[in-house]
Amino acid sequence: MKTSRTKLAPTTRRLVTEVYHRLDYGALGPVYCYEGGDEFWLAKRGPCERLGSRVAVVLRRKLRRGGRSLYVGAGVAELPALMMEVLELDRTVEPxxxxxAEVSTLNPACHSIPLAFRAVDxxxxKGRxxxxxxxxxxxxxERFPNLSPLSYGRGDALTLDPVKFEKERRIVRALVSLCMGKLALPGLVTTTTEEVIWIAEWCHKHRIPYTVGKRYYPTALVGDPICFVQIGKKA
Ligand SMILES: C[S@@+](CC[C@H](N)C(=O)[O-])C[C@H]1O[C@@H](n2cnc3c(N)ncnc32)[C@H](O)[C@@H]1O
Structure with a gap:
């Protein structure tokens, strides 16, 4: 398939729009917001599709056809990237x-595509x-209330609980280690500018070279900018 360098293929674009149209935003409201879910999705749905598609186009240049991708914590924002991988690169994706509640909303909306979210750790x-x-x-x-403020450079020396922080840091390191251990080298990691330190730490520990891409891409929901990291390849 001949594809534009700046856009998703027309079929992918159509299917992405269809899936965003089919999503049950009433059910997604409470997943993302304590209150005001309807207003949140009214404002975020368009940017989610647009910015997600932009990242998907960049990702398409970095992946080979027919490989496998592991998506940790994938939700509404990841739909364009997941669909691009399946529809344009013939890749297997495991989100x-x-x-x-989010998984039960996403899966019916994706029924026309070989894409199934799993509500599992x-x-x-399995596999590489x-x-x-x-x-x-x-x-x-939500998951790391004691570690998250430090990740965003908002730590507070007065209120930081070092015991709870250390417990969360252990969980984060364990998750990174388990997931990075499944990466075939050379491989690619898509993450955010706030999380990239954990990936870098793992690479240093295992003496594996890595290169963090210089370009950052905005995201619509959480708002953390995305970056790409090449693992196991000398720059
Ligand atoms: C803040 S949300 C981010 C969602 C999405 N990536 C985005 O940027 O909009 C974090 C997500 O990670 C998921 N998550 C955390 N740990 C996970 C794990 N071990 N396995 C699968 N999902 C996980 C949570 O369930 C949640 O959906």
């Missing part, structure tokens, strides 16, 4: 997300992957 994924996507997972304030 994991611990929020059951991504660390349980040449691409790991981990975006806004390791700095999630």
């Amino acid at each position: 994991y997300n611990l929020r059951r 991504a660390a349980k994924a 992957f040449d691409h790991l996507w981990m975006v806004s997972v390791l700095n999630d304030p």
Whole structure:
């Protein structure tokens, strides 16, 4: 298939729009917001599709056909990237997300595409992957309330609980280690500028070369900028 360098293929674009149209935003409201879910999705749905598609176009240049991608914490924002991989690169994707309500909303909306989200810990994924996507997972304030402020440079020396922080840091390091251990080298990691330190730490520990891409791409929901990291390849 001949593709534009700046856009997703027309079929992918049509299907991405269809899936965003089919999503049950009433059910997604409480997944993302304590209140005001309807207004949130009214404002975010368009940017989610647009910015997600832009990242998907960049990702398409970095992946080979027919490989496997592990998506940790993939939700509404990841739909364009996932669909691009399946529809344009003929790749296998395994998206994991611990929020059951989001997974039950995403899967029916994706019924026309070979794409199924799993409400299971991504660390349980089997086999090797040449691409790991981990975006806004390791700095999630809901899951890591003591570690997240430090990730965003907002730590407070007065209120920091070092015991709780250390417990969360251990969980983050364990998740990174389990997921990075599944990456075939050379491989690609898609992550955020806040989370890239954990990937770098793992690479240093294992003496594996890595290169963090210089370009950052905005995201619509959490808002953390995405970057790409080449693993196991000398710059
Ligand atoms: C803040 S949300 C980010 C969602 C999405 N990546 C985005 O940027 O909009 C973090 C997500 O990571 C998921 N998550 C955290 N740890 C996980 C794990 N071990 N396996 C699968 N999903 C996980 C959570 O369930 C949640 O859906």
